[in-house]
Amino acid sequence: MIDLGLEPEPLAFRVRPQADECFDSWVDRLAGAHDTDRAGLLRHLGLDPALARIDLACGRGGLAPAWHAAFARLVERLAWAVQVPSAQVRATFLSCGAEAVLPRRERHYACARCWYES
Numbered sequence: 001m002i003d004l005g006l007e008p009e010p011l012a013f014r015v016r017p018q019a020d021e022c023f024d025s026w027v028d029r030l031a032g033a034h035d036t037d038r039a040g041l042l043r044h045l046g047l048d049p050a051l052a053r054i055d056l057a058c059g060r061g062g063l064a065p066a067w068h069a070a071f072a073r074l075v076e077r078l079a080w081a082v083q084v085p086s087a088q089v090r091a092t093f094l095s096c097g098a099e100a101v102l103p104r105r106e107r108h109y110a111c112a113r114c115w116y117e118s
Contacts, residue, residue: 007046011082014083054067
């Protein structure tokens, strides 16, 4: 991607989170609709692409304090990019500790919320 120094704009395809959809599922659908990966999507939105390598299923509670500010920006920017309230983005995160869900690399058969609830 060529950086032209332009401000990010809302995304072309407003792929919104579905009811009870977990963050991983939603953000992968969002990135796929724009023919990119998570890092590319975050970079396009002016966010730290390093967040793409971090397991965000549990939201802010699953992160080291050093990532809290970047996470808050991520929630606000994603909400803005798809034109939904930030509460709708926050609802995609599980309200549990990381120890209650399978590691991200092992969640390819079901979403984090499905594994957690079962």
